[in-house]
Amino acid sequence: MNILEVKNLSFSYNKAKIIDDVNFKVSKGELFGIIGPNGSGKSTLLKLLSNIIKGEDGDIFLLRKELSQYRRKDLARVLAVLPQSTEIGFEFSVKEIVEMGRHPYLENWQGISQADKKVIDKALKLTNTISLADKLINSISGGERQRVLLARALVQEAELLLLDEPTSALDINYQLEIFELLSRLTREGTTIVVVLHDLNLASQYCDRLLLLNQGKVNTIGIPDEVITLNNIKDVYGCDVEVDNSGRRPYVKLVTSNE
Numbered sequence: 001m002n003i004l005e006v007k008n009l010s011f012s013y014n015k016a017k018i019i020d021d022v023n024f025k026v027s028k029g030e031l032f033g034i035i036g037p038n039g040s041g042k043s044t045l046l047k048l049l050s051n052i053i054k055g056e057d058g059d060i061f062l063l064r065k066e067l068s069q070y071r072r073k074d075l076a077r078v079l080a081v082l083p084q085s086t087e088i089g090f091e092f093s094v095k096e097i098v099e100m101g102r103h104p105y106l107e108n109w110q111g112i113s114q115a116d117k118k119v120i121d122k123a124l125k126l127t128n129t130i131s132l133a134d135k136l137i138n139s140i141s142g143g144e145r146q147r148v149l150l151a152r153a154l155v156q157e158a159e160l161l162l163l164d165e166p167t168s169a170l171d172i173n174y175q176l177e178i179f180e181l182l183s184r185l186t187r188e189g190t191t192i193v194v195v196l197h198d199l200n201l202a203s204q205y206c207d208r209l210l211l212l213n214q215g216k217v218n219t220i221g222i223p224d225e226v227i228t229l230n231n232i233k234d235v236y237g238c239d240v241e242v243d244n245s246g247r248r249p250y251v252k253l254v255t256s257n258e
C-alpha cells in the first residue's frame, strides 16, 4: 500500500526552479532515503511533503488524500516532522518539549493522560533521553537535542515520519543506534522518509533511495541501483570507490594521498 505518492511536483523560489517535476511513491513500512549534494533541494522537498510550503505544480497524496485537504490536527496525527534546524528559542524542559508531540491527541484544556505518559516514557526510552527529561532544552548538547526532537516526533505516533538529517549532530554510536531504531520502527509498520548526507548510512539502512540533483530525480531505486560509481561521480563530481563486496554498496573517498 502506498502511504505517500508524489506526482509531477515542482516548486520555485523567486522564479528559480528548486524542485523540478519530481515523482515517487513510498510504501507502508519503507525506510526511504533522500540523498543529493548541498543545495539540490532535499530540505525543500521535505518541506513540501510536510505541507510547510506548497508546490506550484503537482500533487502530494498522503494515505490517498491530497495533503492540502488535511486539517492541521488530523495531519499531525498521521505525519510527524523532524526539521533540520534544532534551534528552539524557549526555555522549556526536555519533558515539556516531548509532551508537545501529544498535542494533536489532546482536547481543549485537557491535560496529559496516563496513556499519553506511557507513550512519552517509551519515546524517551527509545531515544535514550530519560536522563535529560528535567533539563532545559537550551542547556543540552546539539546531539542530545536532536534525540529529544526525535522523541517528540515519535510521540505523535504518526503513520509517516519525515526526518531531515536526524543524525547530523550525532556521534557514530548514536548514529547507529538511531538508524537501528528507525529500522525497527519500519519493521513495526511506520513509514519513514529521511534526508541524509551520509551515503553509507543511506546505503546500509534505507530500503530505497532517491538521488536528487539540481531539483530533479537523478535515480530512484534500491541502494545497489543508486549508489554506483557513475551516479556519485555525475552528481557529486568527485572520485570515489564503491565496494560491492558486502551486503550493500559502500562508498570510499579517493584522496590525493593514495
Ligand SMILES: Nc1ncnc2c1ncn2[C@@H]1O[C@H](COP(=O)(O)OP(=O)(O)OP(=O)(O)O)[C@@H](O)[C@H]1O
Pocket: 013, 018, 036, 037, 038, 039, 040, 041, 042, 043, 044, 045
Ligand atoms: N527560503 C529560501 N529562499 C530562497 N531560496 C532558498 C530558500 N531556501 C532554500 N533556497 C534555495 O533552494 C535551494 C535548495 O535548498 P535546500 O535547502 O532544499 O537544499 P538541500 O539539498 O537540503 O541542501 P543541504 O544539503 O545544503 O541542506 C538552494 O539553492 C537554496 O539556496
